[in-house]
Amino acid sequence: MIEVIRQRVLPHYGLEGNAAKVSPLGNGHINDTFLVTWDEGSMVLQRLNTSVFQAPWTLVENAELISRHLGEKEGKDYELKVVSPKTTAEGDLGIDLGEAGFWRAIRYLKHSNSIDVVGSEAQAEQAARAFGHFARALCDFDATRIGDVIPKFHFLPGRLAALEQAAADNKAGRLDTCREWVDFALCQRGLLDELAALEPKLPLRVCHNDTKINNMLFDKRDDSAMAIIDLDTCMKGHLMYDFGDMVRTFTSPEAEDSTALDKVRVRPEIFAAICRGYLAELGDVLEAAERESLWLGARIMCLMIGVRFLTDYLNGDLYFHVHREGHNLDRAANQFTLYQSLLTQADRLKPCIF
Template sequence: MITLVRQSVLPHFGIVAADARVAPLGNGHINDTLLVRWPGGELVLQRINTQVFKQPMALVGNAGMISRHLAVKAAAGQYDLKIVSPHPTLEGQLAIDLGEDGFWRAIAYLPHSHSIEVVQSAQEAELAAKAFGHFARALSDFDATRLEDVIPQFHHLPGRIAALKQAVAADSRHRLAQCRTWVDFVRAQQGLLSELAQVSPQLPLRICHNDTKINNMLFDKRDMSGMAVIDLDTCMKGHLMYDFGDMVRTFCSPEAEDSTALTRVRVRPEIFAAICRGYLAELGEVLTPLEKQSLWLGARVICLMIGVRFLTDHLNGDVYFHIQREGHNLDRAANQFTLYQSLLEQEAPLKACLA
């Protein structure tokens, strides 16, 4: 891939291949991400997975609009984080489509940035939640309907469960026998679907990040202060309870999302409380009363839903999420369902953090 980048991609961004150093960056599940450094600067180069993002121009267009809006807010003193802005091609385009060689875009690289995979302290959790809340607050006056849905019904639990049912019925890779217990577990969560159907239609549409993992918030490694919210690929209209839920999902466990040490996978209440403090410190005046009540629902829905997505991909043959080992997506699914169970077991004290 690096040879392809040097020969076919870098020239479109005005970079001489002989002068550039190219190396993999991060560990995302979907896109291929590279860090490019040359004497004139540095940028992040991404090959967008067009099997997942079937309208990649909509993706880069959404990200461009959000970056411009945040720049206006920053100029007015209303946005304190750094902005990950697009780096256009020599022709002034936000991306370049090379057909079979991929759809590529470049974005600014932020020096001194640092990401983490597992939250180690309540301070880290509160700082990151505050950053995601600050991001949402800055976008609260942006008309969410202006953004295109790059993945329609992305956070639609009934649709995700329907896809699981299809995967179970097909059992195309003959994997059902090894995960039938988890399939039955999902089927038993009908009460959550009913609650979601009642609450969701009453919530206002907001611009949501839709992927508020801890590694999508950058810290400044010089002092570990909050630096930037990154990865705007899934920014679409939706409900903020899902952004809250994804923070709970990715901040609260002391184990990584693919850990097989299920006895250690749990919701740490002190981390959950820190998320509530940080997020509500920024959005307390923005959220409607029902939105605030929905945050607990969002935490449960996201933990269950991502488990359903991992389980579905396992049954389908690992066609969506990158894997590093046999059964990787099944391990991820078991991990997320275990975290979901931990939420239910601690419902009373965790809900009290939102009061």
Template sequence: MLPYFGIRTSDAKVSPLGNGHINDTFLVRWSNGELVLQGINTQVFKTPKALVENAHKIAEHLATKRQKSEYSLEIVAPVRTDKGLLAVDLGEQGFWRAINYLPHSHSIDVVSSEDEAFSAAKAFGHFSSALSDLDATQLEDVIPQFHHLPGRIDQLKAAVTCDQENRLASCSDWVDFVFSQQDILQELAQISPILPLRICHNDTKINNMLYDKRDMSSLAIIDLDTCMKGHLMYDFGDMVRTFTSPEEEDSTSLENVHVRESIFAAICRGYLSELDTVLTQDEKSSLWLGARVICLMIGVRFLTDHLNGDVYFNIHHESHNLQRAANQFTLYKSLLEQEGQLKNYLK
């Protein structure tokens, strides 16, 4: 597919990039330049053209903001094909798009300091603030009901009923735990209808914020694949989920998985420093719920995929998704145990 982007295959060096669960991502270098080439997982993203159109609209809006000195981060933008297209659909050979590569970029998988958490949360807040005046309905939902906990629990129930891989016996305790958390669904039903729809990143993992490795300053927000309309409490929640634990999300050292209070506090400071005047009072009140929902929901998704035979997330071994689920449920429990002190940082 390289010739579609004006690159001679004989002149290019291609290497894997990142550790994403869904798409296949590569760094392509040749004598005259470099770019990121990505094969979109069309089993997950059923409308890949909408995905690249959404990313294009966001990049254009942020570029306009940057020209006005209203956006300070670098922008991940589409690299068009030699025919001016945003992507190449090769049928059985995949759906491919390219984006610009940012030199000097560096990502991390585990937050090691309050400064790292603060700068990343501030960057994600800056990103959302810059998009707050872009009509959220202009973006198509590439994965409908992506952050919809009742639907995710229904999917788990279906997977439990089917148990097509005969794996239920090995994880029934976690299934029972999920089904015991019904109160959180009532909270969601009460607050969701009164929250404004905004453009959300929907995957605010720590490794989706690039640092500049020259000085470790915030460089760019990447991975815009799941940018859709939604509620910002989920963006906040995914930062809590991926920043606060000292362990990676598939770590089996569950005794070390917990919410680090100082990191949680740094997230709150960084995020609200950019969005305090943008968020409504209802949105601010929803942030704590967002943190709990995301930790529980991602665990539910990992557990469901394990029961279904690992058809969604990329895995390295048979029990990988079950390990991820146990990790996320342990983090969720830590949130509940520390609710009293953690909520104070959102006041």
């Protein structure tokens, strides 16, 4: 892949292949990401997974619209840095090389650092405030201007239906290894009734839709919040899912693929820190129904990502990158365990929202 980058991608950015250093960057589940550096500069280069993102031009156009809107506020009403796209020498937002992939480049922020597991209340509150600040800055952006890169992305009814179908098909012959988790997930359909009652009351907003802790960059020089990154799944939707994904990815002391299930739990102090940070930015913006929806969003996201991992495991690991046998099953078990921890601590956690 490095040779494809050097010979076929970099020339579109005015770079000779042998004049730049190319190295893998990050540990994302979906796209292939590289850091490209040369004497005069640097950029992040990505090959989009077009099996997942089947409308890559919509993706890069969405990201450009959002980054332009934020860029107009940068240094004024928006205190974070903007990770803006880099156009090719021809002025394009992406490069479609057919079988060699769809490529795009974005701004690289020096001195940036990301983490995979939240280590303190201060980190959680700071990151939640950053995601809240991001959402607040987009409240005056017309959400209908951006397209759906993955239709019904956060759609629990569809995700549960897909799991049920994957179990029925059993294409990879794995159902016997995970039948208990399938049964557990499909027994959580009570959430659908709550969702149906609340969702019609929620305003449509621009949502990040992937508010993992490693999609927020810290400044390694002083540990301050630097930027919100990975705008690939930015779409119109409801902020309860962004809140829920922070709960999902911030609160456990274990990584989302850890097999140490006895250590996977929602840390209440981290949950409270998320609420403080997020609501400090959005408390005067959220409508009453939106605030009410946050607890539902937390439960849905912990369950739904587990359902997605389990569905992919049953289908033969077609969606998420895996690095070991049973990786997606490990991820699913981890997320379902976190969901169970959320439910058992409801009386302690819910008051943090209200």
